[in-house]
Amino acid sequence: MPELPEVELARRYLEGHVLGLAISRVNVLDQGILESIGPEDLNSCLVGQTFVAIIRHGKQLFLGLKGGGCMTMHFGMTGSACYEEKGRVPDRHDRLVIDFNEKGHLVFNDQRKFGAISYAESPQAFIEQKRLGPDALMVSKKEFVERAISHRKPIKATLLDQHVVAGIGNLYSDEVLFQTKVHPSILSSELSPRRMGHVHRAMGEVLRASIDARSDFCLLPEGYMLRDRSAGAPCPRGNGHLKAMVVGGRTAFFCPSCQPSP
DNA sequence: AGGACGCCCTGTTCGC
């Protein structure tokens, strides 16, 4: 499930593969993934252009165009992007293919179609239009604490709210709360600034650790619950077993012993 | 403002 670390890895990957290539054709295989733009318009926005920068904000990617403007890309749950040097063996979940003059292709694949592609004048314009909060890796402790503490809802729901901070999904929110020993259903507004500061620090550490591990959970440090996030799995600190509960409409895994209920 | 749903979508897993 692409969250900030996976999207950052995709950003680096695209940066290393598609910059500077001349776009010759956009082939929309499934219009369902286009958001507020049609295939023809997207085609005319892109053809003849080149990508000059790949920018990430939270879980959102922006492929900046030489002539200004950018293609936006969101991976939803199952989305991925890859560059193919030669002809690609077609996959039934390929949703959009961008051909380059140099013969390569950028393929956007998305099994469950929760992903989205659109066009924006700038990343900033898109971020404002969607009212996304600051990026989880960029936000200062001060701003994060202020924003998060102002919400009277479970801390888990606050971390998942992209308007508060952008980039955290269900899995990493569990890890951040486990690392800080905070129960997922404690109200954000009930946490002291000091503890919320700890959540901020853990958020940065967890996201960076996952990027460093190339998002391979097996390579995460010992003591990370994402190495085995399931009900009944042993607590990484040896304090019993993990438990599942629904918070803010999502399944949260936590350690009842390390993260005492409010 | 926030909670509780429902919907989108499809592959997997579970229960009968």
Place this chain on the structure above:
DNA sequence: TGCGAACAGGGCGTCC
């Protein structure tokens, strides 16, 4: 064995 229900999950919309 086989079928359908439940589930997962990000984001958005609706109603209370």
